[in-house]
Amino acid sequence: MSDVAQASQGPDDPLAIAEYTPGGQTALDDSERWPSLTPPGARRLEALRTHPFAPPWVHATGDRLSADAARRVRTPLPLDGWLDRHLDVARRLPAYRRRAGELVALEDFPLIGRDDLVDDVSAFVPLDADLEQAVHGSSSGSTGRALLIPDDIEDTARTFHLLVTLAAEQGVEWTPDPERMALAHVVHQRQAFTYASVISSFEQATMARLNLIDAQWPDRLTRARFLEAQNPQAISGSPTSLAELLDPSLVAVLHPLVIFSGAMGLSGALRADLVASYGCPVIDVYGLHETRPIASSADGGPFVILDRRVHVEIVDDRGRPVSQGERGEIVVTAGENPLLPLVRYRTRDFGMLVEVDGRLAIAELEGREATTFLANDGSRVACVDLTQQLQAAGAHGWSVKQDATGGVEAVIARGDAGRVSAALEALLGRPVTVERRERVADLGEGKPRRYVSLA
Amino acid sequence: MADRSKAQHGTSGPASAPAPSAAEALLQRWLARNESIDAVWAGMVPGPSADAVASRIGAVPKTFLDDRVRVVALAGDVLESDRGRGQESTDVVTVLDEVAATGSSAARRGAAIALWLWAGDEELGPLAPPLAREHAARALAAMAFRLASVVDPAEWVSDAERRDEAARTFLFWSGQLPAGEDRETASSLLTMRDSLQRNGALAAAAEEHAHRLEVTRKLQEARAREAAARYTHE
Numbered sequence: 001m002s003d004v005a006q007a008s009q010g011p012d013d014p015l016a017i018a019e020y021t022p023g024g025q026t027a028l029d030d031s032e033r034w035p036s037l038t039p040p041g042a043r044r045l046e047a048l049r050t051h052p053f054a055p056p057w058v059h060a061t062g063d064r065l066s067a068d069a070a071r072r073v074r075t076p077l078p079l080d081g082w083l084d085r086h087l088d089v090a091r092r093l094p095a096y097r098r099r100a101g102e103l104v105a106l107e108d109f110p111l112i113g114r115d116d117l118v119d120d121v122s123a124f125v126p127l128d129a130d131l132e133q134a135v136h137g138s139s140s141g142s143t144g145r146a147l148l149i150p151d152d153i154e155d156t157a158r159t160f161h162l163l164v165t166l167a168a169e170q171g172v173e174w175t176p177d178p179e180r181m182a183l184a185h186v187v188h189q190r191q192a193f194t195y196a197s198v199i200s201s202f203e204q205a206t207m208a209r210l211n212l213i214d215a216q217w218p219d220r221l222t223r224a225r226f227l228e229a230q231n232p233q234a235i236s237g238s239p240t241s242l243a244e245l246l247d248p249s250l251v252a253v254l255h256p257l258v259i260f261s262g263a264m265g266l267s268g269a270l271r272a273d274l275v276a277s278y279g280c281p282v283i284d285v286y287g288l289h290e291t292r293p294i295a296s297s298a299d300g301g302p303f304v305i306l307d308r309r310v311h312v313e314i315v316d317d318r319g320r321p322v323s324q325g326e327r328g329e330i331v332v333t334a335g336e337n338p339l340l341p342l343v344r345y346r347t348r349d350f351g352m353l354v355e356v357d358g359r360l361a362i363a364e365l366e367g368r369e370a371t372t373f374l375a376n377d378g379s380r381v382a383c384v385d386l387t388q389q390l391q392a393a394g395a396h397g398w399s400v401k402q403d404a405t406g407g408v409e410a411v412i413a414r415g416d417a418g419r420v421s422a423a424l425e426a427l428l429g430r431p432v433t434v435e436r437r438e439r440v441a442d443l444g445e446g447k448p449r450r451y452v453s454l455a
Numbered sequence: 456m457a458d459r460s461k462a463q464h465g466t467s468g469p470a471s472a473p474a475p476s477a478a479e480a481l482l483q484r485w486l487a488r489n490e491s492i493d494a495v496w497a498g499m500v501p502g503p504s505a506d507a508v509a510s511r512i513g514a515v516p517k518t519f520l521d522d523r524v525r526v527v528a529l530a531g532d533v534l535e536s537d538r539g540r541g542q543e544s545t546d547v548v549t550v551l552d553e554v555a556a557t558g559s560s561a562a563r564r565g566a567a568i569a570l571w572l573w574a575g576d577e578e579l580g581p582l583a584p585p586l587a588r589e590h591a592a593r594a595l596a597a598m599a600f601r602l603a604s605v606v607d608p609a610e611w612v613s614d615a616e617r618r619d620e621a622a623r624t625f626l627f628w629s630g631q632l633p634a635g636e637d638r639e640t641a642s643s644l645l646t647m648r649d650s651l652q653r654n655g656a657l658a659a660a661a662e663e664h665a666h667r668l669e670v671t672r673k674l675q676e677a678r679a680r681e682a683a684a685r686y687t688h689e
Contacts, residue, residue, distance in 0.1 A: 027681045094666065098656075123667070125666070125670050127663075134679060135681070135683045136679040183686055185685065185687070199684075236687050236688060263688040293689070
């Protein structure tokens with residue numbers, strides 16, 4: 001396959017997971033990935049793919065937008081009356097339609113959670129949904145079984161323009177520049193899908209998902225030279241991958257207009273270091289794959305709820321809504337993805353609602369873990385690497401703890417304990433004790449901390 | 456195209472939805488088999504006429520409809536000649552065990568009428584062409600779980616239209632095209648008679664099952680699996 005090079009994983013790699021085989025998940029050609037690709041866009045894409053310092057691309061994927069769709073996604077969905085219409089749609093979902101008569105107002109809807117979607121996501125997909133718009137959305141989650149959900153092509157693409165809007169709110173004028181990559185979406189993990197793409201709705205500027213981990217590059221100089229050549233206008237990633245941007249070789253060559261953090265809690269210290277190194281806004285975006293982006297924080301303070309089809313409630317430990325200023329679990333009604341209109345979805349994250357400049361915001365947001373483990377060679381291993389192996393071994397839930405001396409103990413619910421033990425020992429280079437239990441509930445009540453490292 | 460089943464609900468929310476009715480529970484057993492209509496059409500062979508089968512249904516002996524008669528024992532007598540046919544015999548016993556496990560009189564009588572159709576070959580002489588037995592388990596399940604969930608088997612005997620529906624249901628899931636009909640005619644008559652589609656609650660359950668299969672199929676397609684470029688880490 002011309003556009004998917006061989007990655008560095010060897011065939012005998014004990015930690016290799018089949019789906020990350022280079023090209024293993026590709027099915028389309030470029031005209032299907034970018035139906036409105038123009039010759040200049042194609043040239044930029046080819047230059048990115050074949051750049052002499054480019055990393056091996058594990059995957060190929062595009063935004064699939066027709067010219068009309070590319071126009072549509074630049075504009076946010078209208079908000080007038082969205083919640084009423086959203087609840088109308090929800091009442092007709094297989095999950096609710098037998099008792100739609102009881103579900104008059106939002107608060108009449110029961111709380112639902114990740115397990116409901118894992119058990120049968122189709123019950124939450126409208127019967128008349130346009131499944132031609134659906135692509136495979138996989139949420140590994142850090143807390144349990146992987147979840148497969150239908151992503152909507154236009155909703156996914158619209159997220160990019162949400163980022164542009166969030167940047168504009170911070171005074172950043174982010175417009176297409178054919179000389180620069182629009183967005184570098186960076187990860188830092190042992191195995192990841194990486195790809196080169198163009199953004200059809202942003203004048204076909206390039207973007208890429210890049211794995212910054214050393215094993216993906218001949219050396220750090222090559223990594224820096226590649227990124228210098230792309231000169232990305234914006235960089236997005238999790239705190240684990242963004243921390244890698246503090247490497248002096250990257251600080252010396254990158255000039256982002258804005259940085260976006262997601263997936264896990266961004267510490268104040270890392271935010272400050274990124275701001276000091278790059279002198280640009282650092283925006284922490286809170287969201288779940290299931291709900292899409294919910295709120296953002298540009299200053300490390302409360303997360304302001306986004307001006308889009310999202311409604312946030314806080315509930316107590318018995319699932320009852322609490323007042324503003326009271327702490328509890330964050331419950332989200334999300335209406336951006338037409339293929340998965342969620343009502344009162346429990347996030348398993350915690351916080352309190354407050355007002356910031358007249359807008360609702362979530363304060364004291366907790367639950368997104370950014371844990372790394374100390375390997376025997378002194379390197380830090382991101383918890384997502386453990387998640388991949390735990391899920392590949394069939395674990396439904398887990399708790400992995402590293403003590404101050406580096407010792408690691410894992411408790412898993414179901415799954416293959418022998419495989420988990422072997423994989424975690426290979427990842428961390430040290431013995432790992434694994435205890436297997438039958439049920440996720442055996443791991444403890446509520447949302448236990450799945451990863452703890454005191455080392 | 457799949458025949459259809461009820462969607463499963465999750466725990467924290469929709470689990471408190473009303474418990475499925477006895478009829479829905481029966482239908483769910485059928486739909487859980489994930490039988491493919493397309494596969495039935497692909498393997499269709501000529502069968503006797505729907506009228507001939509309906510007439511035989513009308514002649515079902517009272518002993519077959521007696522709830523005290525165990526269907527597994529009945530099948531032992533009726534399908535004795537099929538013993539040694541391996542998997543299909545095992546599947547028949549599995550279906551009949553399931554019928555017994557439901558405790559449903561309708562399911563039991565539905566299965567018994569299907570068994571009578573085969574038994575009639577001995578009692579009344581074979582139909583032309585003879586009733587197929589290659590898909591006996593599937594035909595039994597269709598009668599006991601699909602049709603009996605929505606129309607009581609007593610009506611299969613007493614009501615001409617329902618008798619025709621039962622005959623057509625049996626022939627279809629046995630993989631036999633009614634004599635004198637082409638695929639289009641047979642399909643349209645079966646659809647016209649289909650009581651399931653006229654029963655709101657059960658039709659909804661069936662629709663949801665089809666939807667679940669379709670969502671799963673779509674997401675597993677290679678085109679969908681390639682996914683789309685994403686811009687943030689959620």
